[in-house]
Amino acid sequence: MWDIFNWSGGKKKKPKKKTGKTYKKQRAVTGRSLNQKTHVKPQTKITKEKNETANKNDKSQKEVDLTIEKLRKEFEDKQKIIASLEKKLKKKQEEKLPDELNHAFDNPKKFEESLESFDEKYRKKSNLKEEVVSEELKETKNYQNFEPVFDLIDVEMEESFLGGLIVDKANHFIIYTHNINADDSSFLATLINNIENALKKSSFPKLNKYYLMDLEKDFLMLNLLFESHIYYLIFNKQQTNLGLILNVLYDKLRQKHLEIINQ
Amino acid sequence: MNVKKLKEAVEILKEDLDGALLGCDIWPTNTGTSIVGYNPNPKATALFERVTDYMFKALEGAGFPALDKYYLLDLEGGNLVVVLQFKEGYQWGMLVDSNKVQLGLLLNVAIPNARKALLEALND
Numbered sequence: 001m002w003d004i005f006n007w008s009g010g011k012k013k014k015p016k017k018k019t020g021k022t023y024k025k026q027r028a029v030t031g032r033s034l035n036q037k038t039h040v041k042p043q044t045k046i047t048k049e050k051n052e053t054a055n056k057n058d059k060s061q062k063e064v065d066l067t068i069e070k071l072r073k074e075f076e077d078k079q080k081i082i083a084s085l086e087k088k089l090k091k092k093q094e095e096k097l098p099d100e101l102n103h104a105f106d107n108p109k110k111f112e113e114s115l116e117s118f119d120e121k122y123r124k125k126s127n128l129k130e131e132v133v134s135e136e137l138k139e140t141k142n143y144q145n146f147e148p149v150f151d152l153i154d155v156e157m158e159e160s161f162l163g164g165l166i167v168d169k170a171n172h173f174i175i176y177t178h179n180i181n182a183d184d185s186s187f188l189a190t191l192i193n194n195i196e197n198a199l200k201k202s203s204f205p206k207l208n209k210y211y212l213m214d215l216e217k218d219f220l221m222l223n224l225l226f227e228s229h230i231y232y233l234i235f236n237k238q239q240t241n242l243g244l245i246l247n248v249l250y251d252k253l254r255q256k257h258l259e260i261i262n263q
Numbered sequence: 264m265n266v267k268k269l270k271e272a273v274e275i276l277k278e279d280l281d282g283a284l285l286g287c288d289i290w291p292t293n294t295g296t297s298i299v300g301y302n303p304n305p306k307a308t309a310l311f312e313r314v315t316d317y318m319f320k321a322l323e324g325a326g327f328p329a330l331d332k333y334y335l336l337d338l339e340g341g342n343l344v345v346v347l348q349f350k351e352g353y354q355w356g357m358l359v360d361s362n363k364v365q366l367g368l369l370l371n372v373a374i375p376n377a378r379k380a381l382l383e384a385l386n387d
Contacts, residue, residue, distance in 0.1 A: 186324065187317065188322070188327075194313070197310075198310035198311055198314045199336070201306060202306045202310050204344065204358070205338040205340045206339050207336060208338055210337045211334065212334060212335040213330060214330070214331045214334065215331050216331045219327075219328050221327070234327075242366065242370070246366070
């Protein structure tokens with residue numbers, strides 16, 4: 001059998017000359033002669049590129065629009081969830097009160113307990129209000145920074161000094177705290193009035209520089225009186241040297257306090 | 264309680280303070296009335312009972328530890344008020360001339376001795 005692939009003997013076939021017929025056919029299709037070079041204007045290339053980029057931009061814009069819509073939907077869904085949760089929470093809060101009261105009316109002891117709990121809640125709220133008021137007062141009066149006074153105590157007394165607070169004698173507000181977090185200081189702030197009243201009625205002399213309270217768990221509270229301010233200072237009873245505070249430190253602290261007040 | 268020993272406790276305090284004790288009263292807590300004293304001051308007894316009560320409330324409210332063995336007030340003219348606290352339900356208030364006695368002697372010698380004497384009288 002003849003091998004059709006090796007029939008030409010490896011010689012390449014010569015290309016056929018273009019006849020008049022083919023020329024005519026070509027011209028009829030393209031509208032150009034065969035020798036004429038197919039010249040494409042550069043403007044048409046640019047417009048193609050432009051079209052391609054425009055198509056791409058359209059696609060990307062569509063994608064962006066889709067993602068925005070998705071995000072919007074998700075956001076709206078989440079808002080709905082939040083709204084429903086808030087409604088549920090409100091309902092629960094409204095339901096709690098009558099339940100507690102119903103139980104309370106069944107059992108008088110529970111009624112008393114619930115009253116106490118409400119009283120506590122009310123107190124907490126009123127304390128919060130007081131704190132807000134004191135914060136406002138701080139802002140309006142622009143209280144000074146008393147840290148240098150406490151720094152002085154820290155340096156002189158070292159580890160024996162644990163913390164302190166300052167009370168304004170005029171309005172009984174705590175105006176400064178240092179390493180201390182007094183829960184409800186209303187009694188502490190008005191204690192000075194109670195002491196002064198007792199001294200006056202007992203026909204004793206007035207308070208002078210300080211008063212001292214020996215506390216449980218090895219604490220000592222020294223209350224220094226500087227004009228219209230009272231310093232409540234907490235010390236470790238075992239480590240503190242009272243003589244150093246009263247005979248040496250007192251005057252230094254008072255001087256520093258007055259410097260801050262008069263600034 | 265041994266009243267004779269209570270009176271002896273007051274005498275011990277007088278001796279330790281060496282003429283600096285101006286007056287004192289021992290009273291059961293929540294009564295405000297003195298049972299033994301030297302130059303007694305019934306008004307002061309009643310009023311300092313209230314001060315003590317107020318101190319306990321103030322410290323509790325602030326979340327601080329409770330009052331332990333005593334509190335001390337520095338008064339004008341060199342006087343000191345000291346009120347000793349006893350968990351057995353008694354208080355011992357005293358007015359001291361601080362010009363005649365050092366604070367260290369008062370806190371470290373006179374007060375511990377007085378406490379010891381009163382506790383002995385209460386437990387007798």
